[in-house]
Amino acid sequence: MAVSCLKVTLSSFLKQTVADTIRLTACIEGRNGMNYGRPTVSIIIPNYNHGRYLRQRVDSVRKQTFQNFELILLDDCSTDESRTILAEYANDPRVRTEFNRENSKNTFKQWKKGIALATGKYIWVAESDDFADAQMLGELVSRLDADPEVVFCNCRSYRVNSDGEIIGTLDSFMEHLDSKKWTEDFVADGRDECRKYLVRCNTVSNASSVLFRKETYDRVGGVDETLRMCGDWKLWAAMALEGKIAYVGGIPLNYYRQHAENVTNAHVREGIYAAEYLQVVRWIAERAKPTKDILKKLSDEVFPMWSSKILTNRVSFNRRWNILMNACAVDPRALRRLVRPGMVAMRLSLSRRLRTFRSASHTS
Numbered sequence: 044m045a046v047s048c049l050k051v052t053l054s055s056f057l058k059q060t061v062a063d064t065i066r067l068t069a070c071i072e073g074r075n076g077m078n079y080g081r082p083t084v085s086i087i088i089p090n091y092n093h094g095r096y097l098r099q100r101v102d103s104v105r106k107q108t109f110q111n112f113e114l115i116l117l118d119d120c121s122t123d124e125s126r127t128i129l130a131e132y133a134n135d136p137r138v139r140t141e142f143n144r145e146n147s148k149n150t151f152k153q154w155k156k157g158i159a160l161a162t163g164k165y166i167w168v169a170e171s172d173d174f175a176d177a178q179m180l181g182e183l184v185s186r187l188d189a190d191p192e193v194v195f196c197n198c199r200s201y202r203v204n205s206d207g208e209i210i211g212t213l214d215s216f217m218e219h220l221d222s223k224k225w226t227e228d229f230v231a232d233g234r235d236e237c238r239k240y241l242v243r244c245n246t247v248s249n250a251s252s253v254l255f256r257k258e259t260y261d262r263v264g265g266v267d268e269t270l271r272m273c274g275d276w277k278l279w280a281a282m283a284l285e286g287k288i289a290y291v292g293g294i295p296l297n298y299y300r301q302h303a304e305n306v307t308n309a310h311v312r313e314g315i316y317a318a319e320y321l322q323v324v325r326w327i328a329e330r331a332k333p334t335k336d337i338l339k340k341l342s343d344e345v346f347p348m349w350s351s352k353i354l355t356n357r358v359s360f361n362r363r364w365n366i367l368m369n370a371c372a373v374d375p376r377a378l379r380r381l382v383r384p385g386m387v388a389m390r391l392s393l394s395r396r397l398r399t400f401r402s403a404s405h406t407s
Contacts, residue, residue, distance in 0.1 A: 094125040094128055097128045112163065129142075154274075158260060179198060187254060195282055205300065217244070225246070244344075263278070263284075280330075314352040338374070
């Protein structure tokens, strides 16, 4: 009995020692402000069926050189081993787990839930299938600490495959905007960034690379959970309109994983992506007031995407109407642009019907 009690006492002592050591480490980190109460950063990991990648994600967060953070682990009713894996981290005093009983069907609802639970000054939404260099959080925190007018800071990102092998960088997708801008450090006026770049595409293309001020997030009303695919883009623009943005270029510190589950093909096929894309573009354009030249480039870039959804019956009428209204608001020549592809589509449709009629006639 005495031996058993000694084991229990020793086990409790060791757990408490580990917890105290973690807290002490966070407090003596040079930039942590010696704050025993409120963490500097709240890290939210919203997960759904990413059990395969979860350990690498969570471990890359816990191994950050900047340690003054709380970690909120969310699971959206996963059907894989995710919850078992997340439960492994329950003994870390910085960790809080929240498991949904029903799937929310929207990642931005999970963002909103996690941020509502957050107590930190800064927020990092670390997507569950990505991972980070150990220096990343410290670099981003230093940029926000250095300039109170910077509302968010993001860093350059590698693209990796499902096995974590590097296959490129995310900024390669923005070379049509500027071939060098996202390879180097910069601090820029947020409204100017919206006017020149964010109105044309989501230049903050991976949420895992971003650290933002919770105060600014709250001020702009948070993430728009009515959007399923472009809520992050609208949020970055809304916050950018409130101040400056910073970027850490050079060697990428974030690893964005590309795999089969990244893009919901049904959302693209059903026109959801095109509808949301134009909705956000219009929202930004109305506030940032881009030049006529920028609007011309934007109109040319987005026309192939939205016109293909207008001219198909696979997209609902209401969604096609919504797409057309937003396209016309962004591009005064939208209807005129549709004439030629519309005639082609009509000719192809008539041709198919004629072939079907002839085939039926021969059969009869």
